[in-house]
Amino acid sequence: MAHGQETILNDDTFLVSETDAKGIVTFANEEFCKIAEYNLEELMGKNHNLVRHKDMPKVAFKDLWDTVKSGKVWQGFVKNATKSGGYYWVFATVCPFKNEKNEQCYLSCRRKPSREDVEKYGELYKTMH
Numbered sequence: 001m002a003h004g005q006e007t008i009l010n011d012d013t014f015l016v017s018e019t020d021a022k023g024i025v026t027f028a029n030e031e032f033c034k035i036a037e038y039n040l041e042e043l044m045g046k047n048h049n050l051v052r053h054k055d056m057p058k059v060a061f062k063d064l065w066d067t068v069k070s071g072k073v074w075q076g077f078v079k080n081a082t083k084s085g086g087y088y089w090v091f092a093t094v095c096p097f098k099n100e101k102n103e104q105c106y107l108s109c110r111r112k113p114s115r116e117d118v119e120k121y122g123e124l125y126k127t128m129h
């Protein structure tokens with residue numbers, strides 16, 4: 001994907017990733033890797049902010065972390081960067097859970113947002129920096 005180009009998700013695509021308590025990637029599904037343009041090996045063990053796009057306001061992620069750390073589910077619109085400098089929008093649902101070792105983990109499941117929401121949140125986020 002060329003620099004600055006948007007990738008639009010298919011209607012039935014789900015991008016899934018998991019992190020530990022500190023936001024270090026412990027899992028990503030094939031679709032996530034494909035859209036983000038990373039191999040699983042490149043993502044594993046990295047901070048999830050690897051895919052952060054500079055247009056995303058810091059407060060959005062503060063809200064995400066405050067919400068999931070308090071044990072609640074966070075939902076929101078996120079613009080992510082691809083490895084080659086493109087971007088893609090998702091509607092993300094981030095849930096806290098405990099793994100088999102009783103360690104705190106987080107899971108994000110992302111799907112395609114509507115065009116209206118992409119435009120709305122794109123404009124809103126510009127005012128939040």
Ligand SMILES: Cc1cc2nc3c(=O)[nH]c(=O)nc-3n(C[C@H](O)[C@H](O)[C@H](O)COP(=O)(O)O)c2cc1C
Nearest residue numbers: 018019023048049051052053061080094106107108
């Ligand atoms: C399960 C989970 C999934 C996340 N997914 C993303 C993501 O797709 N894109 C993103 O920019 N941040 C994501 N984050 C938030 C990052 O951990 C990080 O807070 C954010 O990229 C901002 O970077 P910073 O905290 O270093 O400022 C996720 C966090 C969790 C817990």
